[in-house]
Amino acid sequence: MKTGKILRIALSMVKSNKLRSWLTIIGVIIGIASVMAIVTTGEYFEKEVTETLEGFGGDTITIVASTPFQITDEEFMVEDSVVEGSGDLEEGLEENSENSEVGSGMITEAGEYEVEAKTSTADYLEPESAEEAELTKMDVFTLRRIPAIEYINVNVEHGTELQFGGENVWVWIKGVDPAVWPRIIKKDLEQGRMLKAGDRNVVVLSNELAKEGFQKEIRLNQMIMLNGRSYRVVGILAEGGGLLGGLTGLFGSSLYMPYQEIYSLSSDEDSPERERDTYSSIEVKLYKGADYNSSIQEIENKLRLSRRVNENTQDFYVNSNKEAIENVRKLINGLTAFLAFIAGISLLVGSTGIANTMFTSVLEKTKEIGIMKAIGARNRDIMLIFLCNSAMISLVGGIIGILLGTAAVQAVLFFLSIKMNAPFEFALSLKATFIATFVSIIVGLIAGLVPAKNASELKPVDALRYE
Amino acid sequence: MENTLIAFRNVWKTYQMGEVQVNALKAVSVKFRKGEFAAIVGPSGSGKSTMMNLVGCLDIPTKGEIFLKGRNIAWLEESDLAALRGRTIGFVFQQYNLIPGMTALENVLLPLEIQEIDDGVAEKRAKKLLALVGLSDKIQHKPSQLSGGQQQRVSIARALACNPEIILADEPTGALDSVTGKELLAMLHRLWKEEGKTIVMVTHDLHLARYARRHIELKDGKIVRDGINEEKLDPEIHYEVPETEA
Structure with missing residues (x-):
């Protein structure tokens, strides 16, 4: 049987019970619209957050001078009472370094403030090491010798x-x-x-x-x-x-x-x-195609050499937003995937609706299947008619779902743009559209497969006898 | 053998009814030749319907062999059997068995579409057949908009769509009044006599069976009589076939 004829018969089957077809389609619409809305929103926010973070530096590598804190438990054991109330850590270090011995203060009954002498076993950082580190021309010269670097600002x-x-x-x-x-x-x-x-x-x-x-x-x-x-x-x-x-x-x-x-x-x-x-x-901006991580490592190594520091005494840090962007992107993607999975459950429910409708349809059409077989229809023809029937239901549901999902996203973005006083941007995810269309057809086919197979394998003599 | 369209060779058909096995047909051997008008008769439960299903290749025997145009149907692939059935046998059922959602024209077109006949040719042929059965003005009517007799005429037009060699009629007048029934029989008779079609009619009504040339009588799943009907056709029958297009 020609494909066009199969589609026409399938369409007439969809139209023959409009209410049931629409109820099934609504199930698919809800599932597809949810997936569409979540994936589009996720993709939109991933793009927004990435662009925003790139605005802060993007894939450029930033080198910042930083005074090292060589603090270990053995080197720096300060009683809580001493550090408590001090301003920032550096300030505290300076104060403490002036007194080799410190004691915990207490007020006597007589109201005098006595200092209980107590020898501290703790060592403190040398004041010199707390000097502010600077980045200089020397560092720029060092960086210029790294071949992967294109620009230095x-x-x-x-x-x-x-x-x-x-x-x-x-x-x-x-x-x-x-x-x-x-x-x-x-x-x-x-x-x-x-x-x-x-x-x-x-x-x-x-x-x-x-x-x-x-x-x-x-x-x-x-x-x-x-x-x-x-x-x-x-x-x-x-x-x-x-x-x-x-x-x-x-x-x-x-x-x-x-x-x-x-x-x-x-x-x-x-x-x-x-x-x-x-x-x-x-x-620092690298040439396109340069290995990002190894370049960061090289920058660190060369600067350590030129600044005569080692891993422990390093007085600068190399910061890259790329990793942060990647992490945020991964986080949003993970969240989107999770929400899409939840939405996918509603799609699954929708697909069981299709299967249910198809089983009912096969039961209803059993006699017609028998008639068609008697007049020469092959198993393949019957199977294709029912598969096309379920694919049509899910495709219509998919298309309406895509439109509704996209509309819902625009409504949310419009509302947010008003709230955040930002310009409204239309968001449409091609990836989500493709996935939704593909999934809707697949869901329809899978949901219709078993009923269609059952229908096609009906013996004509039994089907004709069915009332 | 050249003229044999359908041959039964020691055919058994057994149904499992719960714990009990029921032999609906027992060692039936019979041939239907080209150009025959045969009536399969017998009381209820004699195996007529089973025989009808097997003659129409809608079912396969439990034991024995059935040959349709020389090919053993048990050995045919489902799709080959369906195609062969579609081209060779036209069915006229007691309850018409038209597809309710389709118009008269679409119902007649259906077997042609299944056989992938060119659209233009198919439509022309379907309209011609509907005209032949006197329904030119009802081609867009759905079965629910037609009388029983009209539905049965659509059913005959559909049976003739692929120009089959055999018309298999299962109690064709069972749901019709006597006048319409006579009209229908006249139509079948003309197809046999003028078009040279092979007609196999299943009926429990001996009065109807008189119009057939050959009688095959079944009883308890066995053929108890198979012979030529010597009785002349009822002279009362007027072949009131509606006017047809040239």
Whole structure:
């Protein structure tokens, strides 16, 4: 029997009991819509979170100087009473190092404060080792010798007051290498240009600072004041896209300028002038295809050598967002898979509905099966008719489910975009659409397989006798 | 043997009814030749229906052999047997057995579609057959919109769709009034006489059986009489076949 005829008979079977067909289809719709909505939402948030994290550095490797803490139980045993109440750990170390002997204080009955002499067996870190570590030109030279590295950007960060239109706002400035920074930054430019080599007295602002930092919007080519010096705004970065786009502006730096100018900027009482050619951090971008993990290892090894430190005395750390992004991505993927699995259970329930409908249909159509067999229909024809019948039910359910699931996702995203004051973005997962369509057909076929096989194997003589 | 369409050779059919085995047919050997009009008669429980199912290749014997156009049906693959049955035998059932969801035209088209006949040819043939049985104006009617006699005529048109050599009629007038029954018999008679079709009719009604040329009488699963009907056909029968298209 030709496929077209089989499909026509299958369709007439679906239409012959519309109510039952629709009830079965609803079961599939719920399952497919749930899977579709969850997978699409999961994929959307994975993309959003990844983009947001990439906005903070993405696949660049950041090297930050850090004073090592060589604290072990043997070297540093401080009574709780001593450390308690002290500020940060470094402060506590300095205080303790001034007194080789400390005792626990107590107030006597007479109200005098007595110090119970107690010899401490603990050793403390040498004050010298607590000196602030710095990243220098030497480190940049070292990094330049690593072949996997494509770009090296040095950062000098500094917080200061920004004056504009009679208002003062505290901003976090990031001094960057103007020749490299535009090549590694993950943000787009909305207006103007990026920093370039040879720039002086110019800044690039984040979108959030330019538009919402002051009552009056800071426009391109306007002058702003930093520590009494004038700077021209040559570029304004684009706003982070999507629901979480605002987070980049919230937690990231909001003002960028050539790093050389930061040294002269940081001369106020609160923050002493930073030593020239020392950097807050160094950002490194690898060539495409370079082995990420081995490059990080190489960076660590070479810097240890040049800075004459070992694993225990290491005074810097190499930070990579890539791993964090991967972890977050894995977490979201895992969560999505778990929720999709839960939704898949409803799809399973839907598929049992199809199987049930098909079994009922086979019973109902037993006599017709007998008639068709008597007039020459083969087992294969009967089987295909019933399989097509169940596939049609599940495919219709799948298509409506995909539409409903997608609509549900848009509704949720629209609601969130209003709540978070972010632009609405249409989200459609091709992967989810493909999976949902494929799964709906497969579910239909599997659910219809046994009833169809039963139908096809009916003996014509028995089927004709069935009432 | 050349003219033999269906041959039974020592055919047994046994049914298991709980603990008891019932022999519906016992060592039946019979041949149906091309161009015959045979009536299988007998009282209820004599094995007529079993014989009818076996003649129509809807069932296979428990023991013995059945040959359809020289081929042992027990050895045929299901799909081959279905195809052979579809091409060779046309069924007219007592309860018409039309597909309720299909129109008269679709019901007649169905065997042609199963045999994968070209759509245009199939439709032309189905319409011609419906015209032959006098239902040109009812081709889009569903079975529920037709009378019993009209449904049986659709059933005959369907049986003729693939131009089979054998028409197998199982109590064809059983659900019809006497006038319509006579019309139907006249139609079968004409198919036998004018078209040269082989007609095998199963009936318990001896009055109806008189119109057949050969009588095969069954009793308790055995053929007790197999011979030519010497009685002349009822002269009262008027072959009131409805007008047909040329």
